[in-house]
Amino acid sequence: MKRVIIAGSGNAALCAGIAAIEQGASVVLLEKADEAMAGGNTKYTAGAMRFAYSSGDDLMPLLKDPDDPKLSLTDFGSYTQEKFAADLLGFNAGRPLSEEQKALVKDSYETVKWLASHEVKFQPIYARQSFEKEGRHVFWGGLTLASDNEGVGLFDQELAAFKRLGGEIRYDCAVTQLLSKEGVITGVQTSSGETLRADAVILACGGFEASESLRQKHIGPNWDKAKVRGTPHNTGDGLVMARAQGAAEYGLYAGCHATPMDLYMKNFGNLDLPPGERKKYRKICYFLGVMLNARGERFVDEGINFRNYTYAQFGAAIMDQPEHFAWQIFDAKVFDLLYDEYRFHDAHFVQADTLPELIALLDGVDKDAAAQTLEAYNAAVRSDVPFDPTVLDGKGTQGLTLAKSNWAQTLSRGPFRAYPVTGGITFTYGGLKVDDTGAVLAKNGAPIAGLFACGELVGGVFFNGYPGGSGLTSGAVFGRRSGMGAAS
Ligand SMILES: Cc1cc2nc3c(=O)[nH]c(=O)nc-3n(C[C@H](O)[C@H](O)[C@H](O)COP(=O)(O)OP(=O)(O)OC[C@H]3O[C@@H](n4cnc5c(N)ncnc54)[C@H](O)[C@@H]3O)c2cc1C
Incomplete structure (x- = not known):
């Protein structure tokens, strides 16, 4: 059985963990924060997820309460893959759709449905994404569902699914260094001084939005003064550790949400x-x-x-x-x-x-x-x-x-x-380059054996902006992909 270590415990980490266990791996999540603060930025979200769908019928398997009578008075419209792609393109400042953006669009609905199959359920976002028109609730802007009980609910439901499958989580346990032998990642060093061996390591430990110095370095000199909307723990550790193993930087480092x-x-x-x-x-x-x-x-x-x-x-x-x-x-x-x-x-x-x-x-x-x-x-x-x-x-x-x-x-x-x-600042856009198994690529374009990444750490997904609700979907799509890749 392959042993997979995942740094972080947010949406991306939990999706990676669930997917890796589904593929037969044993998985331990190492989380820098204590139990109350685990779950990273994911917990601070409204739990809203953007995905392509053809009609309201596609949403029914995702709902916590598909029998709610209000649904018969609701127009969800549709949000096609083409529309999602066009929305992302609208923020690219002339860049074509990246491979990562194409994957996000293509896998968005399947991934949310996969989450629902693990009892992660959603509710229509009536209050913020619909208006009442002639007695009906009309959704606008393509964003329709959020996790039950927002980001905390998303984290709770995903963690429960992960644990049900046999996953293990340790709190107050930051990954401080990646261990490697002859170019292959062999495990991690933790903040408690432990050395843990693994067949694969997945970095799911967020961007660098909570690091004043990295914000100043990459985004601009004034950015030490920005408020941080989420966790204080996403200080770019994953980027720094991956770069030390020769990983390429990828995406727009000057960009952020x-x-x-x-x-x-x-x-x-x-x-x-x-x-x-x-x-x-x-x-x-x-x-x-x-x-x-x-x-x-x-x-x-x-x-x-x-x-x-x-x-x-x-x-x-x-x-x-x-x-x-x-x-x-x-x-x-x-x-x-x-x-x-x-x-x-x-x-x-x-x-x-x-x-x-x-x-x-x-x-x-x-x-x-x-x-x-x-x-x-x-x-x-x-x-x-x-x-x-x-x-x-x-x-x-x-x-x-x-x-x-x-x-x-x-x-x-x-x-x-x-x-x-x-x-x-919500999160940063610059990150690592991953291939279609979620493996981190080195500067020469080859995968670094045994190293995977997902979530905010994946570069190339967002450039000059983002249509709301795409961050969690991106974490789920690339998380699931990296979990499958690491376990295979
Ligand atoms: C206030 C707010 C609202 C948002 N609302 C939405 C929304 O409604 N919809 C949406 O799509 N997106 C939203 N986002 C963006 C969304 O939060 C992120 O895109 C997504 O949660 C990132 O998931 P992640 O798993 O990559 O990172 P996180 O959820 O941040 O998880 C990273 C984890 O890694 C841990 N960590 C850091 N360093 C280490 C280390 N060295 N070792 C071990 N663990 C470490 C952190 O403690 C954290 O728990 C919002 C963000 C914020 C801040």
Whole structure:
């Protein structure tokens, strides 16, 4: 029986573990964090997974509650492989689809179905991904399901499946070094000083988003100041250890997923918050208003696309602004449409009855310039197009150098609110090159015998952005693949 060691215990590691055991291997997961913090970024997610499907019928085998009567009033539409591929391509800044992206699209549905076959079940994301239209729940944007009980539920269900199959997990046990003999990986050294032998090692220990120095080195000098939305433990250990074995770097190291976050959140994510509150420091309803930087200027087209196609880039856009902050500004017309995160008990905002009074409250902002920007914005909003947040409504601005393309409404009805935000890094895009068995490739293009990688560590999957929900699917697709590869 092959012995496989996996570094990490997030979604990618658990998918790798389940797949390796299915192939007959004995598997031990070594996790750097303690038991409460195991599960990495996976636990901080909403558990949303993006995959291609032909119709609502494809979703039924994945659901925890396929008999829910609400389903008969729900339109899931379809999300074809072509559409998923086109969505990824839209973030590639002119690059063709990479091999990794093609694999992600092609294997996405089969992999989620495989998870469901291991009793990992999902729920429709009614609250964030559907709107009510003529008595029906209409999904938009191709993202329809999230794990029951979000990321924690995904982790719990996957860990239960892994343990049911006989998998073992050790906590407080970081992999600190890969051991090799004549170019073949033979095991690992751990933080407790143990040497563990293995026929194959799978690195599933995340990207380098929690390392200030690696962020500064690869993404930019200001990035030490970014908030980290998830675990403090993903400090690039896997990349460093693999490079020491001659692994090639691959993918866009300067790229990362980063979203607008409450300026006053803690430096790392909050697993101590109850489920449902963990993502409440995020602030991604900018498409319903405008964002101003310290110069009092808008700096992105807030309505260029549905927010799940823009939120992963706008964190970096904020980091690029002077002092790395912005204010999101809304009027009373949209308060009811703002996500719950804007009503979170620890959401920071200022409120005033008039726009000039609000501007006076915007700390750190050039007030005259802000007033001019908002006046010009209000004057440029098209009044001849109805506002409709369920579609790209074309209600844009006219004549501004930086347009707002959709959902542009005047800031005119008091009270007015402004939320201070900064950039929070979710995960990094640069990683290792793997072949189609998940084996890590060396600089000469040959696989490093006995070394595999998956999850955030796989480069080439995302470049200038990502359609929401693709990260977990990528972890599952490449995790399953590496588990099969390592066990074979
Ligand atoms: C706040 C937040 C929300 C998100 N929401 C979504 C979402 O809804 N949908 C989606 O698709 N994606 C989402 N993502 C992205 C998603 O979390 C990641 O793409 C995915 O979870 C990464 O899985 P992974 O298994 O590669 O890494 P992780 O889940 O981060 O697991 C890596 C593990 O490795 C451990 N580790 C690190 N170094 C070592 C070492 N040396 N030895 C042993 N163990 C080590 C870490 O402690 C961690 O447990 C979100 C991310 C965050 C932070």
